[in-house]
Amino acid sequence: MRDGILSSVPFDVDAEVIANTRLSSDYNVLALAAPDIARRLEPGQFVMVKPARGLEPLLRRPFSVFEVLRDDRDREIGVSLLNKRVGAGTRLLYDVEIGARIGCVGPLGRPFVPVDPPQQAWMAAGGVGLAPFATLAEALADRRTPMTLFYGARSRADLFYESFFERLGARMVLTTEDGTRGETGRVTAPLERALSAAAADEPITIYACGPTPMMRAVAQLGARFKKPVFVSLEPVMGCGMGGCYSCVVRVRRGTGTHFVRSCLDGPVFDASAVVWDALTAHG
Amino acid sequence: MADLSVRIGSLRLKNPVIAASGCFGYGVEYADAVDLSSLGGVAVKGLFLNERDGHPPPRIVETPAGMLNAIGLQGIGVRRFVAEKLPELKRLNATVIVNLCGSTLDEYREVARILSDAEGVDALELNISCPNIKEGGIQFGCSLTGTYDVVSAIRKVTKLPVIPKLTPNVTDVASFARASEEAGADAISLVNTFLAMAIDVETRRPKLSNVLGGLSGPAIRPIAIRMVWECHQAVKLPILGMGGIATVEDALEFIIAGSTAVQVGTMNFVDPFIWTKLLAGIESYLDRHHIARVEDLIGRVELPTWEPAWTGS
Secondary structure, eight states: OOTTSOSSOOEEEEEEEEEEEEOSSSEEEEEEEOHHHHHHOOTTOEEEEESSSSSSSOSOEEEEOOOEEEOTTOOEEEEEEEEEOOSHHHHHHHHOOTTOEEEEEEEESBOOOOOOTTSEEEEEEEGGGGTTHHHHHHHHHHTTOOEEEEEEESSGGGOOOHHHHHHTTOEEEEEETTSSSSEESOTHHHHHHHHHHSOTTOOEEEEEESSHHHHHHHHHHHHHTTOOEEEEOOOOOSSSSSSSOOSEEEEEETTEEEEEETTTTOBEEEGGGBOHHHHHSOO | OOBOOEEETTEEESSSEEEOTTSSTTSGGGTTTSOGGGSSEEEEEEEOSSOBOOOOSOOEEEETTEEEEOOOOOBOOHHHIIIIIHHHHHHTTOOEEEEEOOSSHHHHHHHHHHHHHSTTOOEEEEEOOOTTOSSSTHHHHTSHHHHHHHHHHHHHHOOSOEEEEOOSOSSOHHHHHHHHHHTTOSOEEEOOOEEEEOEETTTTEESSTTSEEEEESGGGHHHHHHHHHHHHHHOOSOEEEESSOOSHHHHHHHHHHTOSEEEEOHHHHHOTTHHHHHHHHHHHHHHHTTOSBGGGGTTOOOOOSSOOOOOOO
């Protein structure tokens, strides 16, 4: 892969909404007809989505692809997005009707690299940070890599797709902040216990996506227990293609630290290279 | 088929559609998605002598029909650009317009010299208008003598077309066009972004880490059109017009207001494949109106015969 250049030509799809499944009053899964993107997609890659035609809102939003959708003959027909209603764009994507068209450019970004046995894959997901793990879990299942999903949310109603991951053979560890499902508290607590219980030389690779403080905590656990951690960061993005330099993340490179574009050099980063203080300084 | 080529000083562009500086990386980022040789030109991200880190995020915020940015001119410096990016741009047959920056007159001169000695730079766009950094740039662009001094200093060290990029954050932009013309510029670019601010009312904190940023996008287009039109009347120089171009009609509006070429910035973020649509649309408009050359459309706004009561210069 060339440095600082798109890894491949993205597709520009005016994708028809083929389903919009409201999972709760905040979350929905939007299924988009985009076979080209689905065929090319690697786990953890993202698409730039235009929530509505016209100038309001103006910019596209980055979304990790949630599922690759296939027909009954196993041919890729599209992708789905896990959406959480938080702002103007995500509200539109929550309300969108079947049959509407959503502009979608992708796949973009550096993917997760799924590990092979004897490595184990431990995935840590917080809230909407579950999104990149459906495609990763499929890739891990293909490799017969043992996997565990540590999945935390605010409440029982915000935990989704458990059976999807169970079907792929993932061991599930659930937490909710209000204790309505699984362990009470944050997902990092059972992750820490599991790391403590594991042998020092047990080959475990950790993948994390969620709120920045959670990913930072996972990165710290990885450093403490000497396990590699890969995080899928979600900074504000203007273009997703390297043009605007808005989505920068400070990383250690060589002797110094540099801002790199998360659209080209990420969104997946080696957590040990990320300068976490710079990521959480503002906001 | 209409002739889309336009002349900017000694440089002939194959068409008037240029990727705007700061919105297209160094061009090479888009090389797999866009045929760079099909564009009139690629204005690469502003370059200082040395590498710059830029501002901490958040660097952009969306606003009605537009966005604010305060990137802070993160960049690889002119020498790395010449070594690492320029050969690739030439291999792809891009027409390369390099946006150059400086904190001092000496730095502007040095960057211009390096670019003039390099193989493959087609024109120099002088960034004297970035609203987001303290040192350099806008301190020249907001003063008539500063503008004159930078342009004439660079004029003396290069044979390449010199194109100062003007800020709209002045009362009378036409006077800056005149200062550029007197100093020996070959063309002018306008507008850069409008200095602006957005505040999160819940936290009462500015939405940009830099507090202030530059407003771009369709929201600014009517003001940019007015400024291009004022400058077109004030100087004979070709104008590279920009400010929120989102459609073929917008590009044509800039040309009719007096632009020889147009630059597209923010809308490239929204539609990275906008270029072929703009070029096809301009061509079909010219054919439909039986205009043989796009240059015949420049500044051809049909004004009323009565005296309008505007307050411009």
